[in-house]
Amino acid sequence: MSEEVFCVQKIKEGDQMAFCSFVELYSKDLYYFALGYVNVRELAEEVVSDVFLEVWNNRARLDEIIHIKSWLLVLVRNKAISYLRKEQPDTTVSFDEIDDFHVPLFQSPDNKMISREEIAKINQAIAALPPKCKEVFVLAKIEKLPYKKISEMLNISVKTINVHISKALNIISGILYE
Structure with a gap:
């Protein structure tokens, strides 16, 4: 058990x-x-x-x-x-309308290997993601939930999750390697 x-x-x-x-x-x-x-x-x-x-x-x-x-x-x-x-x-709030969903600072167990500047740049890159893309990215890559669970939680398909993750990685890598 x-x-x-x-x-x-x-x-x-x-x-x-x-x-x-x-x-x-x-x-x-x-x-x-x-x-x-x-x-x-x-x-x-x-x-x-x-x-x-x-x-x-x-x-x-x-x-x-x-x-x-x-x-x-x-x-x-x-x-x-x-x-x-x-x-x-007086207003209706849905997740799609929450534009300011943000990720609290990314903390790595390897902080000694990654400089503060690099961590700050990673956090900025994550913050630059569109809200839904950011939520999917956080659940998949930071919370490490399986795509199937994310699919059930957010009521979206696994294919949509793949699209969001791909988009997030492209945006993040573009920002990190400018």
Whole structure:
């Protein structure tokens, strides 16, 4: 039994220590993902807190979830859009209208090998991507989710994901090698 499955089972039983481990395991990734939507640190923290509260409140059904991280990312995305709608109650907000989705700073475990200038240039290149292309790129290349999961999350085809990734890599390489 994997550690994640064991943790989910313990959470389902109401084990608060297991839930704390679960929160610690996913909170950083979810926070940065939320920040990409809402652009305000406090709001991103609130989104993630609400997602974990929802997870705790629905812990009895956790074992029904096949891919926990994908499910959590969908929850964060939906909560973030809900928060944006609350901020602008007279307008309808959809992902296609969120032009300022951004990627928090790219952090590499090999930071010692990559200079700060190179990291800054990579971040600028990612920031220059169109919003949907950027979201797909982040999920595929930074979050390392399988294309099939991204397809299900965003309700787009795997072929469309390939197009977005190809476009993103072309834009990024063009900027990096100018």
